[in-house]
Amino acid sequence: MAITLNTKFVNDFIRDDEIKGIAPAVSAAYNLVKNRNGLGSDFLGWVDLPENYDKEEFKRIKDAAERIKKMCDIFVVIGIGGSYLGARAAIEFIKSPLYNNLKKDTPDVYFAGNNISTSALTDLLSICEGKDICINVVSKSGTTTEPAVAFRIFRELLEKKYGADESKKRIFATTDKAKGTLKHFSDEMGYETFVVPDDIGGRYSVLTAVGLLPIAVAGCDIDSMMAGAAEARSKYLSDSFETNDCFKYAALRNILYRKGKVTEIMAAYEPAAALFCEWWKQLYGESEGKDGKGIFPASVIFSTDLHSLGQTIQDGVRNVFETVLNIKKSSDTFIIPDDKANIDGLNFLSGKELHYVNQTAMLGTLFAHTDGGVPNIVIEIADRSEYSFGYMVYFFELACAISGYLMGVNPFNQPGVESYKKNMFALLGKAGYEDRKAELEARMN
Numbered sequence: 001m002a003i004t005l006n007t008k009f010v011n012d013f014i015r016d017d018e019i020k021g022i023a024p025a026v027s028a029a030y031n032l033v034k035n036r037n038g039l040g041s042d043f044l045g046w047v048d049l050p051e052n053y054d055k056e057e058f059k060r061i062k063d064a065a066e067r068i069k070k071m072c073d074i075f076v077v078i079g080i081g082g083s084y085l086g087a088r089a090a091i092e093f094i095k096s097p098l099y100n101n102l103k104k105d106t107p108d109v110y111f112a113g114n115n116i117s118t119s120a121l122t123d124l125l126s127i128c129e130g131k132d133i134c135i136n137v138v139s140k141s142g143t144t145t146e147p148a149v150a151f152r153i154f155r156e157l158l159e160k161k162y163g164a165d166e167s168k169k170r171i172f173a174t175t176d177k178a179k180g181t182l183k184h185f186s187d188e189m190g191y192e193t194f195v196v197p198d199d200i201g202g203r204y205s206v207l208t209a210v211g212l213l214p215i216a217v218a219g220c221d222i223d224s225m226m227a228g229a230a231e232a233r234s235k236y237l238s239d240s241f242e243t244n245d246c247f248k249y250a251a252l253r254n255i256l257y258r259k260g261k262v263t264e265i266m267a268a269y270e271p272a273a274a275l276f277c278e279w280w281k282q283l284y285g286e287s288e289g290k291d292g293k294g295i296f297p298a299s300v301i302f303s304t305d306l307h308s309l310g311q312t313i314q315d316g317v318r319n320v321f322e323t324v325l326n327i328k329k330s331s332d333t334f335i336i337p338d339d340k341a342n343i344d345g346l347n348f349l350s351g352k353e354l355h356y357v358n359q360t361a362m363l364g365t366l367f368a369h370t371d372g373g374v375p376n377i378v379i380e381i382a383d384r385s386e387y388s389f390g391y392m393v394y395f396f397e398l399a400c401a402i403s404g405y406l407m408g409v410n411p412f413n414q415p416g417v418e419s420y421k422k423n424m425f426a427l428l429g430k431a432g433y434e435d436r437k438a439e440l441e442a443r444m445n
């Protein structure tokens, strides 16, 4: 088992009868997932995905990854939200946040089209100068502005550098199987395409081609990742509430929310988990934050942030709880050296494993934060392997769906995301938004 829930540091904040009280509601929420009769049930394709994924496409993903590895120095993944966060989280978690700087025989992987910053784009274009490039444009809708703009720019770069025919072999599109501008354009141009299944929303799509192609290009074992997800699926879909850590996590965070703990801070002691936290924030933020409800998902990397946000967590407004990712096994070993002079006074650490010191910092912080009135749910994760990553993804996706249903929201839509788009299009003069443009301009004046 790659994940276990440790409730030692939350037990003092929750009574047994509160757990007993919420258990029937958790089962009812889970039944909405299982029986596919809750809000947004058209988007439950991720539930059985670890078993019933398209094996032919999976092979195509691995074949394309091998070709990409041979063809380029830099692989640019163009997408936003669920169309990039999972892949980036996986590469950083399994390999390293410094993956691009490591000695390796796989291409550097950069992410574009997840903002509209001129500097971010020009910096990346300058990194690409003189390098061989392949690109993967990822957009389920095929119409999202940020990736569409970046795709236009990188497509032009490739066409100028390699000519029309060669650039076709270097462009890969992941989008809807049949509809949308990107699908039509890719078919017309002859790009290889991969599918975002109809019944899987962006933020639940990391284990589809959306995440798997970039993850495989970075040299991660995607078979093992799917095996981890499949193991989590078989465990959490069969266990009863008493032994089901996934159900318990959903229950605990909802009990805390109902007691006024409106912010959940995911804390990890490995910088490699920072992007996983970003993926989790999108998953939970877009799934739960609607209809005036939802826990605000935040994240920290400790011990780094113990020297910034640590103060307010310890001592600020008591409306937060933490979910700590305890990655038990470090990918590397490092022993702190002895220094005979001991001028720095650090010889009490001589000969100790750095990971042990990190784990001890975590333990000290768990005691400090709970003493300060912050409940801490601890999620123990075996290691940073592909298998554990797949397992974690499934754990958090299922808990998120159950949690959203417990809150009485549709965990699979994101109506709020549209508001800024409408205003941006109106202000930029897109056809069809004339009335909104006039309205906003009147408000500005």
Ligand code: PA5
Pocket (backbone or CB within 6 Å): 080, 081, 082, 083, 138, 139, 140, 141, 142, 143, 144, 147, 201, 202, 203, 204, 286, 414, 417
């Ligand atoms: O979770 C979601 O559905 C969103 O965050 C999308 O992933 C994001 O908006 C990108 O959409 P698309 O893949 O259609 O470009």
